[in-house]
Amino acid sequence: MLFRKGLCLVLLIWCDVCLGQVPEFYKDVQPIIHTNCVPCHRTGEAAPFPLITFDDVTKRSKFIRQVVSSRYMPPWKADNHFNSFANDRSLSDKDIKTIVSWIDGGAPKGKPNLKAEQDLQARVSAGTAYKRKPDLTLKVKSGFQVKGDAQERFVMFKIPFEMAADANVEAVEFTSNNKKLIHHANFAIHPVADPAIDLHNSVDVVDLSGPDADKYYEWVKYKKEMTYYGGWIPGTTVETYPENMGWIMPKRGVVLVTVHFGPSSVDAESIDGINLFFKTTPIKRKVKVISLGSGGIGEKDITPPMMIFADEISKFRLRIANNQPDISLLYAWPHMHYLGKEFKAYATTAAGDTIRLVHVPAWDFRWQEIYKYKQPLLLPKGAVVHVEGTYDNTKDNPANPHNPPQLVMSTGNMRSDQEMMTLILMYVEHEAGDENLFFKWN
Ligand code: HEC
Numbered sequence: 001m002l003f004r005k006g007l008c009l010v011l012l013i014w015c016d017v018c019l020g021q022v023p024e025f026y027k028d029v030q031p032i033i034h035t036n037c038v039p040c041h042r043t044g045e046a047a048p049f050p051l052i053t054f055d056d057v058t059k060r061s062k063f064i065r066q067v068v069s070s071r072y073m074p075p076w077k078a079d080n081h082f083n084s085f086a087n088d089r090s091l092s093d094k095d096i097k098t099i100v101s102w103i104d105g106g107a108p109k110g111k112p113n114l115k116a117e118q119d120l121q122a123r124v125s126a127g128t129a130y131k132r133k134p135d136l137t138l139k140v141k142s143g144f145q146v147k148g149d150a151q152e153r154f155v156m157f158k159i160p161f162e163m164a165a166d167a168n169v170e171a172v173e174f175t176s177n178n179k180k181l182i183h184h185a186n187f188a189i190h191p192v193a194d195p196a197i198d199l200h201n202s203v204d205v206v207d208l209s210g211p212d213a214d215k216y217y218e219w220v221k222y223k224k225e226m227t228y229y230g231g232w233i234p235g236t237t238v239e240t241y242p243e244n245m246g247w248i249m250p251k252r253g254v255v256l257v258t259v260h261f262g263p264s265s266v267d268a269e270s271i272d273g274i275n276l277f278f279k280t281t282p283i284k285r286k287v288k289v290i291s292l293g294s295g296g297i298g299e300k301d302i303t304p305p306m307m308i309f310a311d312e313i314s315k316f317r318l319r320i321a322n323n324q325p326d327i328s329l330l331y332a333w334p335h336m337h338y339l340g341k342e343f344k345a346y347a348t349t350a351a352g353d354t355i356r357l358v359h360v361p362a363w364d365f366r367w368q369e370i371y372k373y374k375q376p377l378l379l380p381k382g383a384v385v386h387v388e389g390t391y392d393n394t395k396d397n398p399a400n401p402h403n404p405p406q407l408v409m410s411t412g413n414m415r416s417d418q419e420m421m422t423l424i425l426m427y428v429e430h431e432a433g434d435e436n437l438f439f440k441w442n
Contacts, residue, residue, distance in 0.1 A: 023102040024110025025054050032098060033057060034116060036074045036089045039237045042124050046179050046234050052117050052124070054109055061103045068099050075367035082344075082359035086372040086441050128275050130171050130238045136163070138255055139175075139273035141204045146181055148266040152416060154208040158219060159255040159273060160199035167249045170279035171240040174232035174257075177271040183262040183416050186231040187274055190222045191250030197221055199254055208258075222254045229289050230274075231424075233335065233368040242330070242439035244284040245428055249276060262416060285428040287330065293318050293387055294410045294420035306410035308339060308393045308419060310402075316421055318387040322347075326430035328376030330439070332358040333424040337416050338365050338399040339408060342390040345423050347383045355379065357423070365399055372441055376434040379427070389421040 041051035076090035202218035340363035
């Protein structure tokens with residue numbers, strides 16, 4: 001009797017210890033997965049399957065163990081020693097240990113708490129990756145049929161909008177029913193205050209690669225002003241702005257969305273648009289965007305001119321001075337295509353300081369990101385921005401679109417089998433005290 005009692009006690013204590021050691025799904029694992037994986041692993045996003053529920057995750061636990069241990073997932077390509085970012089989603093060693101011990105310990109569910117996944121499912125149904133439902137969803141009038149003929153396509157869509165009043169933008173995201181078809185997308189918000197300009201009596205879609213590309217001119221009347229220019233590339237999620245910052249969505253106008261469809265081998269429909277999230281607090285500082293390099297300012301000053309010879313690894317540089325008053329940077333968004341090998345951007349000041357902007361040491365076209373700073377990064381007037389891009393046009397680059405390698409240029413038409421070296425910066429005008437400001441990102 002005594003012996004059995006003792007054994008029970010030992011077992012009880014042992015079990016307590018083992019239960020205490022193995023992390024549980026709802027308490028320990030789900031918060032990590034929801035923060036770091038679900039922005040992509042949800043219906044409609046770039047990843048192939050959702051990772052929202054207990055079943056979603058346990059079904060693939062072996063795979064997950066492998067990809068988190070090797071740090072293949074979540075993808076995060078920036079060099080964190082060069083600069084650290086607010087949206088760094090690489091897992092900490094502790095997070096990896098939690099996930100791995102949970103899987104090795106038999107993946108216990110723990111006390112179910114369905115609220116987090118129900119909230120997420122509701123947002124997925126509402127078609128957003130942001131933390132709440134959008135205040136305004138703008139979609140193309142009708143879906144675009146992408147032919148499975150392995151051709152690239154540039155297509156522009158017009159989305160008219162009319163609201164009761166201007167609105168302060170807290171966040172914006174590009175949306176699509178099928179992001180796997182898309183190489184990249186951009187959207188420009190054009191205000192049209194004049195009621196004499198009809199927003200509807202022009203074409204809704206123009207295939208820039210097709211015979212009716214000229215119809216684009218029907219939209220010239222809308223393009224006198226531009227409020228904002230944003231975009232989506234594989235790997236990016238929602239664009240948000242810190243407290244007091246953002247831009248103002250005009251109450252009337254059009255959104256012109258440019259979608260670059262990659263070659264597809266199957267016929268598919270693409271339904272694209274943008275979601276907007278408004279805030280009631282005032283916008284004291286207006287967010288602006290500038291694009292440097294290919295397709296932007298200084299395109300002609302890239303040295304040497306962008307010709308990437310077959311079977312060579314080549315490096316290009318751009319130096320461009322900030323001629324505006326001092327600015328405070330929010331985001332850096334580097335962009336290259338398949339031949340990209342390394343991307344580095346920094347600025348130098350007259351005083352001899354170096355300001356580190358972003359470094360992606362092993363560029364991977366699939367994982368691009370809009371990098372958000374933790375604090376405003378001051379770019380003083382006169383500072384020189386340096387952009388350096390290295391391209392691998394040899395057969396050793398598995399992403400090389402040409403086999404055998406061919407001469408590749410930056411022709412400004414943004415085709416994905418040609419190249420780009422672009423740095424997009426989002427900023428506000430500098431204010432005293434920015435040195436001590438920490439952004440409160442959503
Ligand atoms: C930026 C978007 C993004 C994030 C964040 C992300 N994934 Fe992925 N994941 C993808 C895409 C896209 C694929 C498919 C392409 C590939 O495998 O390279 C993928 C593939 C996978 C695969 C299958 C790998 C294979 O070899 O087929 C697993 C497992 C996975 N992800 C788990 C995770 C986990 C776990 C997290 C979070 C810790 C995560 N992912 C975060 C986009 C993402």
